[in-house]
Amino acid sequence: MTRMLIIGPPGAGKGTQAVRISEKLGVPAISTGDIFRANIKGRTALGQEAKSYIDAGDLVPDSVTNRMVRDRLAETDTADGFLLDGYPRNAAQVEELDSILAELDQELDAVLKLTADRDELVQRLLGRAQKEGRTDDTEDVIRHRLDVYDAETAAVVDLYDGRGIVREVDGLGSVEDVTARILAALS
Numbered sequence: 314m315t316r317m318l319i320i321g322p323p324g325a326g327k328g329t330q331a332v333r334i335s336e337k338l339g340v341p342a343i344s345t346g347d348i349f350r351a352n353i354k355g356r357t358a359l360g361q362e363a364k365s366y367i368d369a370g371d372l373v374p375d376s377v378t379n380r381m382v383r384d385r386l387a388e389t390d391t392a393d394g395f396l397l398d399g400y401p402r403n404a405a406q407v408e409e410l411d412s413i414l415a416e417l418d419q420e421l422d423a424v425l426k427l428t429a430d431r432d433e434l435v436q437r438l439l440g441r442a443q444k445e446g447r448t449d450d451t452e453d454v455i456r457h458r459l460d461v462y463d464a465e466t467a468a469v470v471d472l473y474d475g476r477g478i479v480r481e482v483d484g485l486g487s488v489e490d491v492t493a494r495i496l497a498a499l500s
């Protein structure tokens with residue numbers, strides 16, 4: 314398993330687990346959220362395009378996000394695999410990823426779906442707000458991001474379910490326990 318996605322609602326542990334799993338498997342973790350935040354911090358044109366959407370908890374427009382992912386997946390470090398975190402997040406992005414991978418003569422091996430209930434998600438993100446002060450971790454914006462996930466991203470899992478590559482993993486419990494469950498699901 315070398316070409317994978319990690320999908321789940323905000324706070325499910327995608328970013329946390331993507332870093333750990335990518336280290337274990339020796340493939341790069343590519344987080345669209347992290348790339349946007351680095352660009353916002355560096356005051357790039359991409360960051361300026363993305364900032365208002367991220368602060369509001371909305372998806373950044375597909376035209377911006379798709380271009381960014383296409384460029385990132387064309388880099389040489391992804392030749393032997395990657396773990397995409399936070400992309401695709403709607404049906405149009407699934408279509409774009411299919412087209413990018415077809416051009417690279419690659420295929421997805423697995424989609425990791427991380428689950429957790431809504432109360433736990435809100436608590437985790439409010440906890441992160443106190444530690445990291447991310448602009449999109451206020452309670453109103455967190456609830457909006459969860460609604461956006463239900464309205465747009467949940468359907469992405471259904472699309473991949475039809476291809477038989479989804480592995481569902483319980484995201485509750487310690488970070489170490491969740492990592493162990495993911496590795497077991499991939500083996």
Ligand code: B4P
Pocket residue numbers: 322323324325326327328329330345346347349366367368370371372373374378398399400401402406437438440441449458484485486487488491
């Ligand atoms: P992301 O950066 O993907 O943010 P996220 O959904 O909150 O997930 P994240 O990975 O940070 O959180 P995690 O669950 O690991 O997206 C941010 C924004 O960027 C989006 O709202 C959107 O605007 C934009 N964006 C990104 N991708 C896009 C796309 N494809 N298209 C359009 N727009 C896009 O962790 C959350 C917290 O839980 C952490 O504090 C962590 O320490 C804690 N935690 C994790 N595991 C835990 C555990 N087992 N127990 C307790 N706490 C745990």
